[in-house]
Amino acid sequence: MREQYRIELRRLSRDLTEIARLVHRAILDARTALESADVHLAQQVISEDARIDRLQNTLDEQAVRLLALQAPVATDLRAVVASLRMSASLERMGDLARHIAQLTRLRYPEHVLPDCVQELFARMADAAVEVAEETVMLLDSRDLVHADRVDAVNTRMNELHASVFRAIAAPSWTATPATTTDVTLASRYLERFTDHGVSVADKTRYLVTGEWTAHGGPETGRS
Amino acid sequence: MREQYRIELRRLSRDLTEIARLVHRAILDARTALESADVHLAQQVISEDARIDRLQNTLDEQAVRLLALQAPVATDLRAVVASLRMSASLERMGDLARHIAQLTRLRYPEHVLPDCVQELFARMADAAVEVAEETVMLLDSRDLVHADRVDAVNTRMNELHASVFRAIAAPSWTATPATTTDVTLASRYLERFTDHGVSVADKTRYLVTGEWTAHGGPETGRS
Numbered sequence: 004m005r006e007q008y009r010i011e012l013r014r015l016s017r018d019l020t021e022i023a024r025l026v027h028r029a030i031l032d033a034r035t036a037l038e039s040a041d042v043h044l045a046q047q048v049i050s051e052d053a054r055i056d057r058l059q060n061t062l063d064e065q066a067v068r069l070l071a072l073q074a075p076v077a078t079d080l081r082a083v084v085a086s087l088r089m090s091a092s093l094e095r096m097g098d099l100a101r102h103i104a105q106l107t108r109l110r111y112p113e114h115v116l117p118d119c120v121q122e123l124f125a126r127m128a129d130a131a132v133e134v135a136e137e138t139v140m141l142l143d144s145r146d147l148v149h150a151d152r153v154d155a156v157n158t159r160m161n162e163l164h165a166s167v168f169r170a171i172a173a174p175s176w177t178a179t180p181a182t183t184t185d186v187t188l189a190s191r192y193l194e195r196f197t198d199h200g201v202s203v204a205d206k207t208r209y210l211v212t213g214e215w216t217a218h219g220g221p222e223t224g225r226s
Numbered sequence: 227m228r229e230q231y232r233i234e235l236r237r238l239s240r241d242l243t244e245i246a247r248l249v250h251r252a253i254l255d256a257r258t259a260l261e262s263a264d265v266h267l268a269q270q271v272i273s274e275d276a277r278i279d280r281l282q283n284t285l286d287e288q289a290v291r292l293l294a295l296q297a298p299v300a301t302d303l304r305a306v307v308a309s310l311r312m313s314a315s316l317e318r319m320g321d322l323a324r325h326i327a328q329l330t331r332l333r334y335p336e337h338v339l340p341d342c343v344q345e346l347f348a349r350m351a352d353a354a355v356e357v358a359e360e361t362v363m364l365l366d367s368r369d370l371v372h373a374d375r376v377d378a379v380n381t382r383m384n385e386l387h388a389s390v391f392r393a394i395a396a397p398s399w400t401a402t403p404a405t406t407t408d409v410t411l412a413s414r415y416l417e418r419f420t421d422h423g424v425s426v427a428d429k430t431r432y433l434v435t436g437e438w439t440a441h442g443g444p445e446t447g448r449s
Contacts, residue, residue, distance in 0.1 A: 088310075091311070180394045180401070181391075181394060181395040183403045184391060184394050184407075187406070191414065
């Protein structure tokens with residue numbers, strides 16, 4: 004039973020990292036589709052999001068079963084509850100990548116973004132992809148250096164998001180109202196994406212520092 | 227110990243309803259502040275959101291402590307896990323009410339919304355307030371008629387949200403780009419608000435029908 008318990012805890016952790024990998028793939032593809040007005044790739048991101056949702060459901064069921072059958076306490080309990088929360092954040096990140104793909108599909112064969120903000124959005128997309136990468140590494144290694152990087156990139160994202168609003172409010176802005184709406188939403192989606200990354204980072208940090216405080220060393224619940 | 231357990235389960239349920247009441251107050255005040263450009267009321271919504279966040283934290287700690295000390299199973303376990311998820315949705319609803327208040331504060335003494343969409347937004351605000359009310363009643367009574375009403379209002383909200391985009395894309399739209407951005411965001415915040423209401427409704431529905439299926443009758447975990 005004890006062995007089974009350890010296996011299940013490790014599987015939870017591994018599945019969480021797997022969801023983060025799918026989210027990374029989703030945001031990579033969503034940014035490529037957005038930048039090249041690639042409707043097929045956009046469609047793929049939209050379809051693939053169902054896989055993230057399914058995996059999240061599976062993970063959540065698994066976590067609840069673990070709580071029911073094994074009644075974990077202390078660090079392990081915290082890890083299971085944190086998994087439930089992190090899977091919700093990752094699922095939202097997948098939704099946001101899908102929203103960007105949906106904008107791309109809606110405007111095809113036009114580009115969503117006017118030329119004047121394409122560079123700004125390239126930097127925002129870089130930030131989103133970087134947060135997704137760091138999140139995978141964080142969940143895989145539990146090394147908090149990745150949590151700090153997520154925070155730093157998120158700060159950069161917030162500045163870029165503010166720049167988008169400044170660009171829209173500037174006298175030089177000539178895009179149509181519908182394009183203004185698209186730019187506003189795309190910026191908001193990207194900004195929310197890294198915000199959810201920060202939630203995952205916060206929960207991992209709490210988990211890892213909690214472990215150190217309470218037990219003086221690393222714990223086997225990691226993968 | 228058993229008696230203590232029942233008291234704690236009931237408290238969890240009561241605290242969740244209390245958060246829903248604060249969210250209802252927040253959206254009511256945020257809509258009034260938005261419609262009357264009332265910066266003081268907007269500021270109050272912004273300050274009060276910290277209280278929702280604190281209550282959510284308290285509830286989550288309480289839920290984790292309950293899992294640790296009482297190791298609930300079956301229906302009770304599902305109720306505790308659902309509480310964790312619903313508190314996260316309610317906290318986001320509070321954030322969205324705060325975002326609307328922040329828009330109001332940002333544009334003061336101007337109104338956020340141009341005249342041409344004020345009636346449309348009044349209907350969206352009605353829908354958001356209605357979802358908040360139904361959520362309180364749902365959590366308080368566990369009567370699923372309120373869950374169905376949340377779904378119905380959310381459908382209405384989605385239609386209104388689409389109308390906002392149509393208004394922006396129409397040739398008659400003359401608002402500035404900055405106002406277009408504000409209108410887009412305000413609409414998105416309201417639409418997300420009722421979406422989170424649907425999440426709470428879904429979780430309550432699962433909880434209540436789960437109880438009926440598994441146990442053939444209502445359960446004491448309710449308040």
